[in-house]
Amino acid sequence: MFRILFAAFFLAGIVGCNLDYIPNTDVTTTSPTNEQVQYCRDVMYINPDLEIQPVGYSIRTGLDDEIRLKFIAQTNDPSQLFDTTHVDSQKFLKEFNPSMLKPEAGDAWWDLSSQQLQGADFIVPPPGSQGSRGLNIAYSKNDDGTLTVYVLWYET
Secondary structure, three states, X not given: OHHHXXXXXXXXXXXXXXXXXXXXXXXXXXXXXXXXXXHHHXXXXXXXXXXXXXXXXXXXXXXXXXXXEEEEEOOOOHHHOEOOOOOOHHHOEOOOOOXXXXXXXXXXXXXXXXXXXXXXXXXXXXXXOOOOEEEEEEEEEOOOOOEEEEXXXXXX
């Protein structure tokens, strides 16, 4: 048995391994997949009926995972953005200082510097399990009646 395992590892080392299939790798993209967006909708409690246009997605895995999603919401009403059982839009503050939402190096799509933001920080339960997760939300109003929304989800 040991010889078979040794031979398999030796052969993999010589031929080379493609580890791209590992699901827990860091990703940053301006074209998130439908699965990535749906996962964000679930864990970030984004209103399932809300029409959104994703602008960027990032996941950093490790001891504590972190997910960022930026999207354009087809509404100008912040109370329509999230599931109200977990995110109380009454807590959104004007002139919100999103210190936790600082950009990652190289993520130009996450630029917050020129934005007049409103938002809040929340602690939410992860869907289907116990514990808590951080959810930092900021948004800015656009001239066309939409909102640009920045959401940071992180394990606590």
